[in-house]
Amino acid sequence: MSTINFEEIFETKLAKNEMIEPKDWMPDNYRKHLIRQISQHAHSEIVGMLPEGNWITRAPSLRSKIVLLAKVQDEGGHGLYLYTAAESLGISRDEMLDALHTSKAKYSSIFNYPTLTWADVAAIGWLVDGAAIMNQVMLQRTSYGPYSRAMIRICKEESFHQRQGYEAMTRLAFGTPAQKSMAQDALNRFWFPTLMMFGPPDKESPNSDNAVKWRIKRETNDELRQRFVNQTVPQIEYLGLNLPDANIKWNEAKNGYDFSEPNWVEFKNVINGNGPCNKERLNARVNAHKNGEWVRAAAAAYAKKLDDQTLAA
Amino acid sequence: MNHHFKYLLRLADNSLINAQCLCKWTGHGPFLEEDLALTNIALDILGRSKLLLEHAALIEGNGKSDDDLAFHRSEREFLNTKLVEQPTPDYAYTIIKQVIIDSFDLNLYKELSKSKDDVLAGIAAKSIKEITYHYRHTSSWVNRFGLGTEESNQRAQNALNELWRFTGELCETDETDEWAIKNGIGCSVENFKASWQTQLKNLFNESNLTIPENTFMQTGGKNGIHTEHLGYILAEMQTLPKAHVGATW
Amino acid sequence: MSDSQGPMWEVFVQKKAGQPFVHCGNLHAFDKEMALQNARDLYTRRMEGVALWVVKSEHIVASSPEDQGSFFEPANDKIFRHPTFYQVPDIIKHM
Numbered sequence: 001m002s003t004i005n006f007e008e009i010f011e012t013k014l015a016k017n018e019m020i021e022p023k024d025w026m027p028d029n030y031r032k033h034l035i036r037q038i039s040q041h042a043h044s045e046i047v048g049m050l051p052e053g054n055w056i057t058r059a060p061s062l063r064s065k066i067v068l069l070a071k072v073q074d075e076g077g078h079g080l081y082l083y084t085a086a087e088s089l090g091i092s093r094d095e096m097l098d099a100l101h102t103s104k105a106k107y108s109s110i111f112n113y114p115t116l117t118w119a120d121v122a123a124i125g126w127l128v129d130g131a132a133i134m135n136q137v138m139l140q141r142t143s144y145g146p147y148s149r150a151m152i153r154i155c156k157e158e159s160f161h162q163r164q165g166y167e168a169m170t171r172l173a174f175g176t177p178a179q180k181s182m183a184q185d186a187l188n189r190f191w192f193p194t195l196m197m198f199g200p201p202d203k204e205s206p207n208s209d210n211a212v213k214w215r216i217k218r219e220t221n222d223e224l225r226q227r228f229v230n231q232t233v234p235q236i237e238y239l240g241l242n243l244p245d246a247n248i249k250w251n252e253a254k255n256g257y258d259f260s261e262p263n264w265v266e267f268k269n270v271i272n273g274n275g276p277c278n279k280e281r282l283n284a285r286v287n288a289h290k291n292g293e294w295v296r297a298a299a300a301a302y303a304k305k306l307d308d309q310t311l312a313a
Numbered sequence: 314m315n316h317h318f319k320y321l322l323r324l325a326d327n328s329l330i331n332a333q334c335l336c337k338w339t340g341h342g343p344f345l346e347e348d349l350a351l352t353n354i355a356l357d358i359l360g361r362s363k364l365l366l367e368h369a370a371l372i373e374g375n376g377k378s379d380d381d382l383a384f385h386r387s388e389r390e391f392l393n394t395k396l397v398e399q400p401t402p403d404y405a406y407t408i409i410k411q412v413i414i415d416s417f418d419l420n421l422y423k424e425l426s427k428s429k430d431d432v433l434a435g436i437a438a439k440s441i442k443e444i445t446y447h448y449r450h451t452s453s454w455v456n457r458f459g460l461g462t463e464e465s466n467q468r469a470q471n472a473l474n475e476l477w478r479f480t481g482e483l484c485e486t487d488e489t490d491e492w493a494i495k496n497g498i499g500c501s502v503e504n505f506k507a508s509w510q511t512q513l514k515n516l517f518n519e520s521n522l523t524i525p526e527n528t529f530m531q532t533g534g535k536n537g538i539h540t541e542h543l544g545y546i547l548a549e550m551q552t553l554p555k556a557h558v559g560a561t562w
Numbered sequence: 563m564s565d566s567q568g569p570m571w572e573v574f575v576q577k578k579a580g581q582p583f584v585h586c587g588n589l590h591a592f593d594k595e596m597a598l599q600n601a602r603d604l605y606t607r608r609m610e611g612v613a614l615w616v617v618k619s620e621h622i623v624a625s626s627p628e629d630q631g632s633f634f635e636p637a638n639d640k641i642f643r644h645p646t647f648y649q650v651p652d653i654i655k656h657m
Contacts (some may be wrong), residue, residue, distance in 0.1 A: 024627045049340035056336045060553035060562040061362040061380045065336075069359065072339055077604055080345050084588035086569070093567045093590065118553055118562075133412025153587070157608070168562070176560045209423040284341065292343025294468065295404050296566055299592035303568070305460060306593055344567055345595075346589055350603040446602075453595050 014215055019145035022088040030214055031089055034144050037216065038086040039096045044108035045079030046100075047281050051115040051163055052124055058119060068121065074161070078154045085146040101286050108132075109267060110193050112275030119172050119179075119186035125165015126235075127187075127194040131228050133158055137200070138224070143215040166235065173239040184241050191244035192262040193270075198225040200264060232257045316492035318373045320499050321394065321433065322382070323364035323424075323489075323535055326393035329383060330543070331414060332359035333550055334401060343404055350450060354411070357443040358412055359478035363434065368432045384554035388537070388544050395534040396479035398543045405458055412451040413513065417483050419444045420509050424500030433471065452516055459520025466521055473517065474525050481530025564632075566622035568592035570619040574603045583615050 006025035020026055042148060049072050056072065059065035083093050099105035110128050115121055136158065139151040172183035199205055199221040211217035229248070236243060247260040269275065316508045335355035366379035397414065401407040422444060425437035438521025458469035475530075491500025517524055533539065553562070567590040574583040586605050591597035597616040606614070627632055641647050650657050 007412075021627070023624065046345070054339035056339060057333060057549050058552055060384070060557075060560075062359070062366070063562055066356065066359055066363065069336055069352060069356055071338060073349055073607075076340070076345060076349050076352070077607070080349070080589065080604060081587060084574065085347070086348055087570065089590070097567075113392030140415070150587075171562055175562075176557060178557060179560055212324040238346050288343070291341075291403070292347075293566075294462070295343035295347070296568070296592070299457050299568065300566075301465075301592040302457040302461040303596075344590070344602040346591060346604065350600060353603045353607070450599055453599070457592075 014143055017149060017215075020143050021145045023266065028215075029210065033210060033214070033216060034147065035086055035089050035091050037211070038082055038089075038144075038147055039091070039099070040106050040108075042082035042086060043100045043105055044111065045082060047107045047111045047285060049079075050281055050284055051111055051113070051277075052121050054115050054180045055118060055121045058118070059121075064168065071125070071161055071164060074157050077149075078157070081150040081153060082147075083257050084155050085144075085150045088146045095096045097289060098243050101272060101282070101289060103282065106271060109270040109275065110190075110199055110283060112270050112278045113193050114277050116189075117182050117186060118188065119169070119182040121187035122165050122168035122172060122183070123190040125161055126169050127165070127190050127232065128197065129158065129161040129165055130232065131194050131197045133162055134224050134228055134231075138218050141215075143216055147216075170241060171239055180241075183239070187236065187241055188244045190267075190287070192260075195225055195228070195259075195262045196264075196267045196270075198222075198228065200267070201261070204264075229259050233257050315373065315431070316489045317496075317498060318369055319489045320493040321365055321372060322449040323394075324433075325362050325369050325382070326391050326405045327344060327397050327414075328358050328362035330360055330391070330393045331397040331411075332545060333354075333546055334397065334399075335407070335411070337401075338407065351407070354447050357440075357447065361443070364399050364436045365433075368436070380554070384551045388539060388547060390537060391539065391543060391547065392537055392541075393534055393539075394479065395531055395540050396476065396483065398534070398540060398544055398546060399476060399479060403468055403472075405465070406472040406476070408451055408454045408458060409464065409469060409472040412448070412455050412516070413476065413480060415444055415448040415451050416513055416516075417509055419448055420505040421500070421502070423476075424504060428499065429497035440466035447493075455516055455520050456521070459517070459522045469520075470522055473522055476530045477525050478531050481535055482532050484533060485532065487535065569598075571597045571601070571616045572619050572622055573605050574615040574617075575601075576606055576613040576615075577611055580611055583613070586610070588619065 007027065010020065010030075013024075021031075030115070031111070052068060052075075053072050056065065056068050059068050067241055085098060086096060087093060096105065100107070110124075115124065131157065135152055136155050140148060140155055142148045142151065169183055169186075172179040173293075174180075202220045202222045204222055212220065233243070233248060245259060247261045249258050250256075251258045332355050335351060336356065339348065339355070341351045342351055362383075363379055366382045370377045370382055371377055396410065399406075399410060401410060422437040422440045426434050426441060428434040428437065437457060456468065458465040460466070484506050486502060490499060490501075494501050531540075554560075555559065569592075571589055571591055572585060572596065573585045573587050573589060576583045588599065589600050589604055591600050592618070597618075598614060601614050601616050605611070637643075
């Protein structure tokens, strides 16, 4: 059988909306694209534990502490589902972690912004998870089976995250004047970084074309961004907060809001390591990995002893 | 202070401070699976502390909430044992500290499930299942550390040497305990002290670890005389409610 | 695939007693007990199950996509294996 036949089978499956599975033939670029995208996604979940995790010990009520702890834990779980999905494509978790730790792999730029106040944690739940969910709902129908199944599980589990963030934001926005101004400040600082999460504009997005063709992605960056703005503006209005962008205005013709472009120069810098917390985030991950080395070595040595005993018995 | 309230508060504070220390690992664990597993343990214990504080607040009966008790008491008013507030500079400390707590609490809460205080008995019954699993998790790590590598054995032994002096306090009985025992609210540690110590001794022995001998035991936490660590734990934990008095979150 | 994170395992969850075990995902663990505990902590946080199986991924034997035709298509014309192939008088209900 020639390669061309395999490619035809692959294309036919895509055309029929069928899933591609780990053992199926797939073009090298499809595999590469998936490994890059899924591992980035996994890294984003793991690094994403840090900005919110920063407030677990300082959560202002027992309830909010429990909820935040559960939420950050979920993110770790989601990272794990995604790492294993990527591993089904023939890359090891070690290789992926190494790429993260040596800055070869990217992760979502949003997590390089600091959580300065408790309201930032609420803003992340509401805005960042809101934006992430939009992307993830789309990815449930992605063409690669293990990725799709991971996303289905993740979406099910994430459904409480955004509500949790908005609830926390509501308490602040309707709380004391100090709480309200904390909420406004968080919204102002997280608005544009959240819009950047959908990636560069379609006309400048190098990976978007293929991703849509292969049905890895099903909507473009700009489409998702517009939908997010349309959904979020009324939520801001309900909170009684000021809009974070003076150019947000309803546009009847496009049945959506106009809004300012994020600062794409800033985006590129944050992606390339110059964001406010890139170094801190990476150090935290590298340190956890290094400090865990003896723990993993102990577990491996103990497992070997158990195996040897079984063999000897 | 009312004995019933004080008895509950000690249980609650032990759980709360234990959980507060555990949650520092979330996002920083030795590998992803273990990060999630330890967080599960922290969540159980944090949940228990909330239930216990709610109940304690009710028994105190002056309109305070669980959050008031958690966030608006000072260092000298916290009644947890010194063991739970000890820092954990490496993962061996965390596991050794936790396995001591888990093995003790498993015995303790089994007894408390028979309490005449129905709410406490209910919390205890729920907790037994959770702690049974916690002990399974932490004790399997004691095996791995003790029998894994030379380094892991050494680290676990160091942690055990450092932490053992805080275990005497777990078994102390004062007038509040006596009141609780007499009224069927609490239980006597004497009922399980020997079997608990044997259980731990066996676990450490099978893992090539040794409980230090002739240790001078530290005391005081149960009456609010703490190590210096607690002040920092509370400063961190209570920062927001103390800065925004009257705010709700 | 074995690396510094330990070997990969497959996890199967039984949702309710009596139901089949269904594959739900993967994880890394160094030994059997750890694999079981990690599966519990990762895949049953939301009451998803009452029992678990874990097995090292290297022990899974899988058919390949190339086998699809020869393995599964021969079943297509064996309609006599399905109850609807047989006629039963209308008067007989519940068979």
